[in-house]
Amino acid sequence: MINAETGAIGVVGLGNMGLGMARTLLRDGFSVVGFDVSPASQARAAAAGVTTVASLGAVSDACSTIILSLPTANHVRAVLTGEGGLATRDLDPRLVIDTTTSEPDVTREIDAALRQQGHILIDAPVSGGPAGANSGNLTMMVGGAEADVARARPVLNSLGGKITHVGPVGAGHAVKIVNNMLVASHLLTMREAVRLGNAAGVTTENLIAALNAGSGRSAISEVNYPKWVMNGAFDSGFTMGLMRKDMRLAMSLAEQKDISLPVCELAGKIWADSAEILADDDDFNRITECAPTPAGEKA
Numbered sequence: 292m293i294n295a296e297t298g299a300i301g302v303v304g305l306g307n308m309g310l311g312m313a314r315t316l317l318r319d320g321f322s323v324v325g326f327d328v329s330p331a332s333q334a335r336a337a338a339a340g341v342t343t344v345a346s347l348g349a350v351s352d353a354c355s356t357i358i359l360s361l362p363t364a365n366h367v368r369a370v371l372t373g374e375g376g377l378a379t380r381d382l383d384p385r386l387v388i389d390t391t392t393s394e395p396d397v398t399r400e401i402d403a404a405l406r407q408q409g410h411i412l413i414d415a416p417v418s419g420g421p422a423g424a425n426s427g428n429l430t431m432m433v434g435g436a437e438a439d440v441a442r443a444r445p446v447l448n449s450l451g452g453k454i455t456h457v458g459p460v461g462a463g464h465a466v467k468i469v470n471n472m473l474v475a476s477h478l479l480t481m482r483e484a485v486r487l488g489n490a491a492g493v494t495t496e497n498l499i500a501a502l503n504a505g506s507g508r509s510a511i512s513e514v515n516y517p518k519w520v521m522n523g524a525f526d527s528g529f530t531m532g533l534m535r536k537d538m539r540l541a542m543s544l545a546e547q548k549d550i551s552l553p554v555c556e557l558a559g560k561i562w563a564d565s566a567e568i569l570a571d572d573d574d575f576n577r578i579t580e581c582a583p584t585p586a587g588e589k590a
């Protein structure tokens with residue numbers, strides 16, 4: 292059915308995250324129209340109950356609210372301001388919720404272009420992976436004007452378990468970059484902590500239990516190690532390639548803003564150099580298997 296307040300919801304990008312969000316919206320009673328350039332992704336979405344269409348234009352024609360779940364800022368720019376994009380078409384105002392991990396300055400540039408046509412953009416990047424997308428328990432870091440975020444609330448509340456409005460347009464993407472920079476760095480410091488504890492005669496299990504009861508705990512010790520590392524699962528749904536991309540975004544943002552980040556810059560180099568031994572499609576938690584050297588070596 293179509294929600295009277297929001298109308299049909301468009302989802303552009305039907306990969307693991309986009310499809311998970313589409314499923315959640317359907318379960319909550321929204322009508323969902325989806326598009327992806329991949330025929331296989333379109334077919335999976337259709338099997339899940341999404342009304343799939345053959346073009347971006349068909350999504351923006353049918354939906355007053357459009358969610359983006361795309362790989363990069365360039366993909367977002369192409370969808371919204373490129374040839375045939377929303378900003379180039381004569382349509383009534385649309386609300387765009389960009390969940391992509393993107394670049395704050397690009398987001399602000401796109402926002403300015405969309406607002407000339409009366410459209411609204413909020414950036415709402417997410418954390419929680421495919422499991423969070425499918426369960427409606429994503430963590431969302433939202434950038435946008437108060438009134439615009441309020442308008443998006445019915446959709447955000449469906450998708451998110453923790454929703455934090457962090458400032459104007461672009462702020463959400465800035466926070467997501469900082470968040471993922473910390474996650475990437477924490478994975479490296481945690482693998483070193485485990486190596487040191489093991490060398491001193493403490494099992495990984497006992498070390499993790501003690502750390503999680505103390506001030507050294509983090510999401511990496513509380514979630515990643517028990518759920519994906521210690522059991523050898525390495526199936527979080529987030530890849531080495533994606534984290535390398537996010538670290539590049541963080542380092543690029545620091546350079547643009549002329550901010551020195553010596554510790555995280557070293558972490559960024561370690562993640563970049565790990566491409567020599569870990570493929571882009573490997574689970575990102577596999578960085579813990581590498582020795583703490585610039586390029587690393589598989590443990």
